[in-house]
Amino acid sequence: MNAKTPHDDGFDAAQSAERAEAARLLPAPAARDLPDDRLRVLKEHLMSEIRQSAPAAAPETAAAPGTAPRRPRRRWVPVVAPLAAAAVAAAVLTAGPGHGGRPADAARPDPSKASVLLENAAAEVSRAPAVEVGHHQYVFVRSVSAGRDNPLRAQWTDKHGKVHREYSKTPTKLSRLETLREWIPWSRSQDAAQAYGDEAPQRLELPGPGQGTAGGPGHTQSAFEDLAALPRDPGAALRAIEADLHRQMDNAENTKGNRRPSVNKPWLFAYLGGMLQESVDPRTTAFLYRVAARIPGTEVVPDAVDATGRHGVAIALDGGAADRQEWIFDKKTYAFLGFRDVTREDTAIGKAGSVIQTTAVLQRAVVDRVGEDPRG
Amino acid sequence: MELSLRARLRSGDPEAFGSIFDEHARTVHRYAVRVTGNWATAEDVVSLTFLEAWRLRGTVRPDGDDLLPWLLGIATNVLRNTTRAARRYQAALSRVPADDTAPDFADEVVERMEDAGRLAAAQRALGRLRRGEREVFALCVWAGLDYAAAAEALDVPIGTVRSRLSRARRRLRQLTDEELAGESTEPAPRSGQQQGGRPLAARSIQEQTR
Numbered sequence: 001m002n003a004k005t006p007h008d009d010g011f012d013a014a015q016s017a018e019r020a021e022a023a024r025l026l027p028a029p030a031a032r033d034l035p036d037d038r039l040r041v042l043k044e045h046l047m048s049e050i051r052q053s054a055p056a057a058a059p060e061t062a063a064a065p066g067t068a069p070r071r072p073r074r075r076w077v078p079v080v081a082p083l084a085a086a087a088v089a090a091a092v093l094t095a096g097p098g099h100g101g102r103p104a105d106a107a108r109p110d111p112s113k114a115s116v117l118l119e120n121a122a123a124e125v126s127r128a129p130a131v132e133v134g135h136h137q138y139v140f141v142r143s144v145s146a147g148r149d150n151p152l153r154a155q156w157t158d159k160h161g162k163v164h165r166e167y168s169k170t171p172t173k174l175s176r177l178e179t180l181r182e183w184i185p186w187s188r189s190q191d192a193a194q195a196y197g198d199e200a201p202q203r204l205e206l207p208g209p210g211q212g213t214a215g216g217p218g219h220t221q222s223a224f225e226d227l228a229a230l231p232r233d234p235g236a237a238l239r240a241i242e243a244d245l246h247r248q249m250d251n252a253e254n255t256k257g258n259r260r261p262s263v264n265k266p267w268l269f270a271y272l273g274g275m276l277q278e279s280v281d282p283r284t285t286a287f288l289y290r291v292a293a294r295i296p297g298t299e300v301v302p303d304a305v306d307a308t309g310r311h312g313v314a315i316a317l318d319g320g321a322a323d324r325q326e327w328i329f330d331k332k333t334y335a336f337l338g339f340r341d342v343t344r345e346d347t348a349i350g351k352a353g354s355v356i357q358t359t360a361v362l363q364r365a366v367v368d369r370v371g372e373d374p375r376g
Numbered sequence: 377m378e379l380s381l382r383a384r385l386r387s388g389d390p391e392a393f394g395s396i397f398d399e400h401a402r403t404v405h406r407y408a409v410r411v412t413g414n415w416a417t418a419e420d421v422v423s424l425t426f427l428e429a430w431r432l433r434g435t436v437r438p439d440g441d442d443l444l445p446w447l448l449g450i451a452t453n454v455l456r457n458t459t460r461a462a463r464r465y466q467a468a469l470s471r472v473p474a475d476d477t478a479p480d481f482a483d484e485v486v487e488r489m490e491d492a493g494r495l496a497a498a499q500r501a502l503g504r505l506r507r508g509e510r511e512v513f514a515l516c517v518w519a520g521l522d523y524a525a526a527a528e529a530l531d532v533p534i535g536t537v538r539s540r541l542s543r544a545r546r547r548l549r550q551l552t553d554e555e556l557a558g559e560s561t562e563p564a565p566r567s568g569q570q571q572g573g574r575p576l577a578a579r580s581i582q583e584q585t586r
Contacts, residue, residue: 015523015538019516022541025548028518029498031491034405034419042422043397050430051390
């Protein structure tokens with residue numbers, strides 16, 4: 001484009017003056033640069049990413065039993081989600097036990113019954129007729145979500161291992177509900193897609209094997225074939241998913257100092273929640289419930305509300321940082337309604353238990369192509 | 377040199393890609409920090425930009441000078457999407473303890489607070505512009521691209537770049553007048569990490585000129 005543009009001196013002079021005036025009106029804010037070590041970390045991560053996708057990369061290996069499943073991730077999330085998860089896991093490690101599980105709701109969590117509830121849910125759900133997804137088809141999910149700034153502004157651990165948290169003093173409002181439609185392919189070789197509101201679907205390329213994943217409800221977008229590749233035994237499946245998450249934690253970008261989080265339950269929980277939100281086949285849903293039943297430390301919240309105001313029973317896992325995530329189920333059918341993140345402590349946005357993020361799944365269906373919307 | 381680097385990038389040579397990262401990553405990061413006002417997000421933007429650049433390497437023209445306009449164009453696209461993503465993933469984002477939120481010296485803490493204040497003020501001003509104007513402004517003024525390079529980055533005619541910058545200037549002059557009329561004196565936020573790319577400080581834009 002440079003070549004096509006006529007550059008006369010008058011134009012250049014005018015341009016300089018215009019840019020200079022603009023710079024006076026709003027100068028570039030001074031801020032420190034990215035430190036060398038962080039730059040190196042980013043580069044190392046990037047180079048390992050692209051080497052995996054280089055043309056001569058090793059062919060996809062068959063999923064042997066016990067191997068970690070290959071999880072795809074959404075294109076715009078990849079860096080953020082693993083970091084967030086690592087952060088949560090790190091927080092769990094450093095905070096240690098005994099951060100005083102304050103009951104966040106009037107509904108007091110009951111740790112004893114979570115796995116029972118999930119097993120019951122699995123039994124109930126699997127009575128529904130199976131839904132087949134063809135290898136060229138897509139799972140369509142329509143959901144709504146709302147969120148607000150997490151009042152937690154910063155969190156760090158000092159040299160003595162003490163965790164410091166800094167909360168915002170200004171309360172923020174929950175955003176308006178936003179609709180999201182997603183098309184998740186059976187096969188990873190097909191693009192996924194998403195559309196906010198009435199926008200046209202935006203295609204998302206699912207990355208190749210070993211390129212990591214996105215965690216968290218509503219942003220997992222697991223290709224169905226990855227689900228299909230999980231071991232049949234729930235315990236083994238959980239270990240496989242966990243192993244995959246661990247492998248991702250080993251990325252340089254997720255390593256803080258030399259301390260790698262060894263357990264990442266909150267992420268595992270969020271990750272399974274994402275799979276549940278996208279699960280269209282009752283058999284898969286039931287299986288995922290059974291997998292989830294094996295996550296230690298889950299609790300029952302007798303009453304929780306999804307983004308659209310539907311009440312249900314919830315399974316919660318303390319996020320360890322500043323929030324607690326809850327999966328909300330219909331009390332009778334045990335259908336997965338949505339999830340929400342609530343605060344663990346009193347903050348500017350309200351008492352402990354205030355909602356930070358909330359979703360609700362409105363519809364799941366099997367469709368033949370991206371853009372196909374069963375509601376029209 | 378640049379020619380062969382382009383050719384090597386197009387052919388999928390990771391070493392060439394590494395060199396391009398070495399040369400431009402800092403500039404992309406600086407651009408992202410200024411636009412988002414957020415170091416954690418800016419790091420993500422750097423990674424996302426280069427991942428995209430790798431994916432799109434085949435679209436690089438075989439001839440040309442600097443690859444920076446092309447990279448900043450990709451970064452601009454990423455930034456359009458992270459704003460949305462940041463809103464959706466606010467909760468997840470805010471759980472990220474910045475790698476360096478535990479500064480060792482008091483000086484560094486103060487420096488960071490000042491940085492955050494300046495960034496927030498600049499962002500607040502930038503936020504008053506339309507997206508197209510904002511992008512042209514950030515590219516031409518903060519990232520130092522000339523009109524032709526910004527046109528290449530945004531894939532718009534050069535005249536469009538010029539007229540958007542002109543509108544941005546007009547809007548900023550207006551804003552400066554308003555600021556002078558109602559001087560605000562709130563201090564910068566005490567924050568090691570800001571999330572969601574929201575402006576947090578209410579400083580006068582006058583103060584951030586140093």
